[in-house]
Amino acid sequence: MTTTKTKDIAKTIVILCTLDTKAVETAYLKNQIEARDCNTLVFDLGTRGNPGMVSDITREEIYKLGNPGETLITTENRVKLGEIMTTGAATKLKALYKEGKIKGVIGIGGATNSLMETNIMRTLPFGVPKLMVCSVAASQGLASRYFGTSDIAILHSVIDFTGSNELIRDILDRAAGSIVGMVEKLNGIGPDKNFGAGGYVAMTQLSMCERTANFVRTRLEEEGHQIIGFSATGVADKAMEELIIEEGMFKAVIDLAPGGVGEELFGGTRAAGKERLEAAGIKGIPQIIAPCAVNLMTPARSKYKPDYYERKRYDLDSLRTFLRLNSQELGVVARVMAEKLNASKGPVKFLMPMKGWASFDTEGMAIYEPEADKIFVEEFKRLAGKHIEVIEVNANIDEPEFGEAIIKAFKELINSAESALVGGGCG
Template sequence: MAKKVLVISTLDTKGQETLYLKERLEARGLEPLLMDISMRGDEASPADIGPGRVAEAGGSSLQEVRDSRERSKITNTMIRGGAKIAQDLYKEGKLSGAVGLGGSTGSLMATDVMRALPFGVPKLMISSTAALPGLSTRYIGTGDIALFHSVIEISGLSDLLKNVLDRAAAAMAGQVQDDIVSPRSAAGKAIALTMLGPCEKCASSVRDALTREGYQVIGFSAAGVCDRAMEDMIADGLFSGVVDLAPGGVGEHLFGFMRDAGPRRLESAGEAGLPQIISTCSVNHMTPAKSKYKPDYAQRPKYDLDRFRTWIRLSADELREVAGAFREKLNRSKGPVKILVPLDGWSSVDYPGNATYNPEEDRVFVEELHKGLNPGIEIVEVDANMEDPAFAAAVVKASIEIL
């Protein structure tokens, strides 16, 4: 049977271009399903999934959408409806991939719909604004979306645009072939591992050791986006355990800093009942944007990672607040949890002579974490720096015990 591919576009403004893409997908042996997320236009849509159906799935009606002057509200309605329809099609086994076509607004809407589909479902966004500063990261977010920069405006079927759409159709066809490994092929043995430059040596040692034990270890850079994506992928059932060496995104979310990993950081594994090993890399540092610096930040101990990034040490009160958030999240865990704390520095940044090195103040976090922590959650203190081989060995030992 032909693989079904969802084509997301605004046919009121990009009708002929979308229909051409449909023809090219059909020529590649695919079965395109057109989803029209238009919010204006009076002509009947030629789409398989018209804007009226999308609006209704979003909790409104096409008439309400067209009558409204609240652009943000109606945009969210169409995104919500499109996402629900896409998810339903996927759950029913009627969807093998998704491709979008648009400028700024169309790309924002189409990629929001695509991100409702799980990791591993091919997603391709053909956008004339993919290279605009700030928009590409917004289009991708935490999704595994491939951006195809059209360079030229998606307006009129010139030979140049046909070339773009031809190549996009070929790329989409290539992504939905049967010989691509399923991301769920490792179910039951895949482990999520958070990593960060200042604990990279530890993470690499843990990954290598667990790989030798027969696990597939999938790393995530805990810089705010990838660890946020990790939470979604855990909830989707892609992992059987988590080794969370760098959960600093919890505190970054509390304070609105650059490594903010969202409100659900440190929650998905617990909700799924998965075993968790938790440690403390970067938890005692913050990374505020320069525009959000408070007057006292300049007086705090700091460490320049490079010319773009500076880590500033959290205060004792902030450490207590972060510990409280950890405790509240971990206490809801349905599976086993072990917390490993290195006593001689929580990263390669924490070493004697560095201004931010303060193991005594780090104990404020540990002491606060102990208060009211579920008895079944063990805190293991290791007399080492996080980057010492002894600490990596302790993480591996604890992981094997509960994974």
């Protein structure tokens, strides 16, 4: 049963917790948030012992939402039970947000709770405050799963949640202040908030095409465009695809660094998912594509194949080594990219720099191999549909000449799209 609150719901914060194990900590956090003039809604995700305090959204309600028609049954299958509770809580959280009844969410817990609670938080769109207070936030193999592709903030408590002591109270004081501060700075973000009403421009980049990215961003911002950057290292560019599909906040994409496509094919660390390079096409928005680092891959050292040790390479730093794709691999990537872009409902321009695809991919460098890159160019041109314009630019990707070409292509596509809107109709 849901408890009726008397406070103004304008600043209501959801607390995700397990009241069979963390009731004391939850009660303290709840009091600290409410002392800062915010309302709370406590979700009880516990499934084993009895709850140590009264919740607003009970475990029974959550369970039924995740597994309609059933009642809560204690089971040893914790994985299945966790999935049901995650689904139910996410359903409830999304409904409350769409009704305008909540403004943020906070969770507390260790490894298991953090995985479940951050999965629930990802139900909420970009811009809604999400804070996970996690005792094991730095654990290898878990940290990236907590964040995923969502704008979740994580407070590493370091100490575990084991009741009430001075250090735990200090952590929860800071957590309460943090989530309340986020909510107070929202300026009206909610279901009625329309990010990108005027249309943002998404742009991917890497350090090896950073000068071009900065050049393009500066010029276009001077002309009134808002450029939203994404580092194409496998997570942010994947998040970009999701934002394009789910939020609809972009009017165009300048995809300087779509190398996540090849990394996904060959198991590199910049792999960005099987849907990479598809979202803009599905939405029908203009795309300007460039191949920054598309001719390179970054496999984990533990997964090196014997021939990898013989390849041309570039050590960007002590952690990242880029290996050259061979001719066969370049052909495969060209075919996959062409297939993805051929399905686009909107216009596409693919700009090919003919003097290197990275700032360090230049004449005199061991990794420089323009003849191999031509294999990609020719294969892509052979397969590209008629709505895809391939433009060869006699420059390195990180030179001003290439930046100018990107800006020219962008203006042509945007002007064409705007003209179509003005002149179009329902027929």
